[in-house]
Every structure is written in structure tokens, then in C-alpha cells.
Amino acid sequence: MSDASEATGKVVKTDSEWRKELTPLQFAILREKATERPYSGEYEHETARGTYVCAGCGQPLFESDTKFNSGCGWPSFTAPVDGGRIDEQRDLSHGMIRTEVLCSRCSGHLGHVFDDGPGPTGLRYCINSAALKLHKK
Numbered sequence: 001m002s003d004a005s006e007a008t009g010k011v012v013k014t015d016s017e018w019r020k021e022l023t024p025l026q027f028a029i030l031r032e033k034a035t036e037r038p039y040s041g042e043y044e045h046e047t048a049r050g051t052y053v054c055a056g057c058g059q060p061l062f063e064s065d066t067k068f069n070s071g072c073g074w075p076s077f078t079a080p081v082d083g084g085r086i087d088e089q090r091d092l093s094h095g096m097i098r099t100e101v102l103c104s105r106c107s108g109h110l111g112h113v114f115d116d117g118p119g120p121t122g123l124r125y126c127i128n129s130a131a132l133k134l135h136k137k
Contacts, residue, residue: 009105009135010106018030020107021056022055026056026130026131028054029108030055030110032098033100034109035128036129037073040129043075043076043129043132044073044129046075046134048134048136049065050135050136051063051137052064052134053133053134056135058107059085059105060081060085062079062081068118070117070124070126074111074128075129076124076125077124077127078117079123085105086103086104086110098114099112100112101114101125101127108129108131111125111128111131112126112129
């Protein structure tokens with residue numbers, strides 16, 4: 001990590017460094033904002049208890065008790081571990097207006113958040129499995 005990243009707590013790496021640490025799919029999603037095919041992800045139907053962390057930097061992002069089956073084809077959560085763990089950014093790609101969700105520590109693309117989820121938040125964090133790792137409890 002560079003001196004700047006140590007001071008801010010951010011993980012900053014070159015594409016070459018990321019490519020050495022991530023699988024090709026993880027790199028495409030986390031660093032190039034790709035999306036895995038619906039219903040193809042490792043965690044789409046996962047029911048084990050635990051904490052989902054960023055596959056890029058290991059920051060805790062979602063708890064399993066906020067995961068729900070939305071039927072959208074990707075793991076869905078009602079809320080992050082806490083608001084400071086994710087960043088949101090307006091996404092106008094593919095002719096849509098969406099809110100992109102990024103890891104606040106490494107700026108990795110995770111997925112998108114929508115306002116059609118269940119209570120208590122009414123939100124659906126639609127997240128790529130390849131952007132996550134599950135630490136089971």
C-alpha cells in the first residue's frame with residue numbers, strides 16, 4: 001500500500017497488482033464494473049450464517065441475517081453492515097438510471113441498490129457473488 005492509502009485507510013493498487021490477487025471474474029466485476037450472469041453466482045442460494053466481506057480487500061459489508069431471496073438472480077441484502085462500509089454513485093450506463101454500490105475501502109464495484117426491497121429498509125442491495133467472500137459463523 002502507498003503512503004497515501006495508509007493515511008486514509010483506503011486500499012489503492014495498480015491494475016497489475018489487482019490482477020495478481022483476484023480471479024479474472026473478480027477483476028472484471030470489482031475493477032471494471034462487469035456483472036456476473038444472473039443465477040450463476042456462488043452465493044445466490046447460500047443460506048449459511050456469517051459475514052460477507054469484500055473479495056478485494058476483506059472489509060465486512062453484509063451480514064447473512066440481512067440476506068433475502070429477491071428472485072433477481074443475484075444475492076440480495078436489505079442493509080450493509082453499517083453505512084460507512086459502502087459508497088454509492090449514480091450509474092447511467094446501459095440506458096438506465098441506477099445507484100451503483102462500491103466498497104468504501106477499495107472502491108470495488110459490488111452491484112447496485114434499488115428501493116424495491118422488503119422492510120425494514122425497503123432497499124435491495126443486489127450484489128455480485130464474485131465481489132464477495134463469505135466468512136461463515
